[in-house]
Amino acid sequence: MHIAEEIRCALEHGVAPATPPALLLLAGLALRHEGPHEDALRLACTALALAARLGIGEDGRLAALHAALVTPLAAGFGQAACELVALAESAAAPRTAAVCLAGTGLVGGLPLPELARRLETAARTPAAFDDMAAASELAARARLAGVLLHGGACLPTGAAPRRFGHWLALLQSAWYAGALPQALQSAGRMVKQLGPAVPLADRLCYHLFAALALSRADCAATARQLDGHCAALRRLAPFSSDAANLATLAQAARSQREGDALAALRGFELVAGTAGREERHWLAALAWEEAAVHASSAGLDSAVRHYRRAALASYGYWGALGRIDTLRRRWQDPELASGDGRANAMLRSCGVGELGLSIAHEVNQPLAAIALHAAAARKWLRRPEPDIERALSSIALIGDAGRHAGDIVRSMQRLVSRAGSELGTVAVDCMIGEVLLLLQHRLCKDGIRIELDLGLGAERIHANRTQVQQVLTNLLVNAIDALADAPAEPKRIRVASLRTAGHVDITVTDNGPGIAPHHRERVFGSLFSTKPHGTGMGLAISLAIVRAHGGALEFEPAEPRGACFRLRLPLDAAAALPQTACVFPKPRHSP
Structure with missing residues (x-):
């Protein structure tokens, strides 16, 4: 790292309005190559402080740029989304923050309804941008989020794309619509615009969706391009778990293209499981959907339905009801079309899906304790001189955990049967x-x-x-x-x-x-x-x-x-509370 020398070069002709953005971009580049290095983080903070102290009018926009370029590598995309939400609600560059939030909020796991609402609000604001290209970009991104949320035509219309983010919205929209030629065309137009000021989340989404589109194209040239996108994602994987998940998904798509269906499905399942646990439901849904496509091409009919169900569930957790409706119509599977996405979402909103997860999590705690204490008991008994006292203590704890799990199950059975x-x-x-x-x-x-x-x-x-x-x-x-x-x-x-x-x-x-x-x-x-x-x-x-x-x-x-x-x-809940109403054991209190 030669941060001190770079700062000297940036400042030797005096501070100008372009100096703080230049320093911030330098910090972002350093972080991208070196990880969360202390000097690079200090440089990013210096850029913000310099802009604010000089009053050059860049502090609000720089803060949004900082959240989009620096924070994801320093603290993660979730924290970056938090910063951008706060900026979007303040008087400091709310529209710039909304543009950055489109990609960062997606990667950071922001629920789709909240993301769509913020983008639509910013896009509807009169005179939101002096730059019509930026206004067009925000409109395209808001439209994509709205289609995933509510349904409708996926390919955006309107002004011709001129900015990276607008092309990215077109790439994503084309992929979701199954329009492979348009997706590849958009990806090709974005190559020359991939500069250091492109938000990190947008860069990751570009490489991911381009890789997914290229994995289905049958051409030697596209194979080389696919390798390039996978390599770009792998370079960022060590710095962020989100980037690592995207890299694994792109690599799984590459495996499928090479004819290794088993490795591809293994990669898709790995990403879906990890992303679901981290509440990146958009990515889990994407992985399940890709798994369904590739399982179908491999003739694994029983697996296809399983993957499709998992994709619909993940889209439901994300809030993408429009996407659920679109996939049900596209797949035309009677078993998957037994109820529309909105009806299932309403059922979940009434607590059935949430409580299923909650109860499973509650019962899993004593089961995990049983496994832990059983392992401890084996350890004490397998010593050259067995520690009987400690083994008996572990066995006693196994009994306690077993009774706890039994209490949960019995409480559910008792209260369900006697609710009325x-x-x-x-x-x-x-x-x-x-x-x-x-x-x-x-x-x-x-x-x-x-x-x-x-x-x-x-x-x-x-x-x-x-x-x-x-x-x-x-x-x-x-x-x-x-x-x-x-x-x-x-x-x-x-x-x-x-x-x-x-x-x-x-x-x-x-x-x-x-x-x-x-x-x-x-x-x-x-x-x-x-x-x-x-x-x-x-x-x-x-x-x-x-x-x-x-x-x-x-x-x-x-x-x-x-x-x-x-x-x-x-005042009278008798009519609302049926005889078989689900009643649940006393929870461990936590919001």
Whole structure:
């Protein structure tokens, strides 16, 4: 690294408006070749500070460029997407941030509905760009996201592409539409525009989608181009797990082209599994879809249906309902067309899919503990001088974990079979007092003050008391956890209740750090948690319980900061809660 010499060369003729962008591009290039080197990161920070101090008007746009070029290699695409979301919501270069977010948000795992909404909002803003080419690019990217979300024609229309991002939107749109010639043409037009200022996510998506298109083309020249795209992705793989997943997917497509179907399918499955665990559902869906295509060409009919189901599920997790509808029509498989994507998404939104994942995750914890302690017991018994005491301790822990798993299963069976008989009258304000009494020790330990505004008095509702108490306890524990590490200023949780037309409302509001904007649409998703050791099940289970009662559970940010959860329940849940309603064991509380 010769960062000091490069800085001297950049500054020897004096600072000009072009100096901070030049320094930032230099930092991005250094990171791309050397990884998160301390000197390169310092140089990137210097570029931002220099622009802000000189007031040359580049600080907002530079911040977006920093998030698109530097942050992915230094902290990951997820953090880069967070920075761009914040910039898009501020007065600092919101449209530039939206353009960068199109690719970075995709690679970083931003849910498609949120990504589409932000792009469409920026594209509709009057006079969003003085540069008509940039406006056209944003419109094309917003259209692609909208088609994946809602359906419709995939190939964009309008002004002729002039910028890299516009060609990228056309490449991706053509690939999703199955228009291979248009995809290859777009990829060819992008080669000369691949400069150092191209956002890193856009560069990765270009290489990936071009590789996928080339893997299906039958030409020696395209084979050499495919090798070039795979090599470009492999160069970035050591610096980012996202880049590594894309490189593996491109390599799997290359294996298929070479006739090694087994290696290709193995690569597709590896990427799909890894991407799904990392909540990169767009990539998991892409991998499953490619696996289905190549399994079909290899004559593996039973595998094709499995891969197609997995692709539809991953697109559903991402929120790409339009893509689901398109694939169902394209495949014309009666078993896969038993319900449309929107109906399945509605079923998932009612908590069935989320709770299936949550329960599986809950049961998996004691099973993992059993395997761990069994291995430990074998270790102590296989020593030259067996440690009987430690082995017996491990066996005792196996028994505890087994009983825990059994409790979960028995609780589910008992509550499902007796859901209807457990309905009764619930005095809501009294129940709130009981829950707070149970949590009194934690409230006192963490110095949290409770503010009550209970307006129901003796008002009762007809519901399942255990379940409603479970939901309320979960909301309060989440609020306590949010305040546990908050500053020493007064920590407050406000619990309020009131009656509305046919319903009762309970709100739990804290003045903690709140929930970041980019997490708000995922807060009720299973296995999503903002806590370092959270399981991410509490709110998913709570939401399904509330919806089974015919109610609603909503989140909104509190003012001036904090989080507010609103629980709305009908006065009589008997009609909404069927005899076979799914009721679930008490979760480990984590938002």
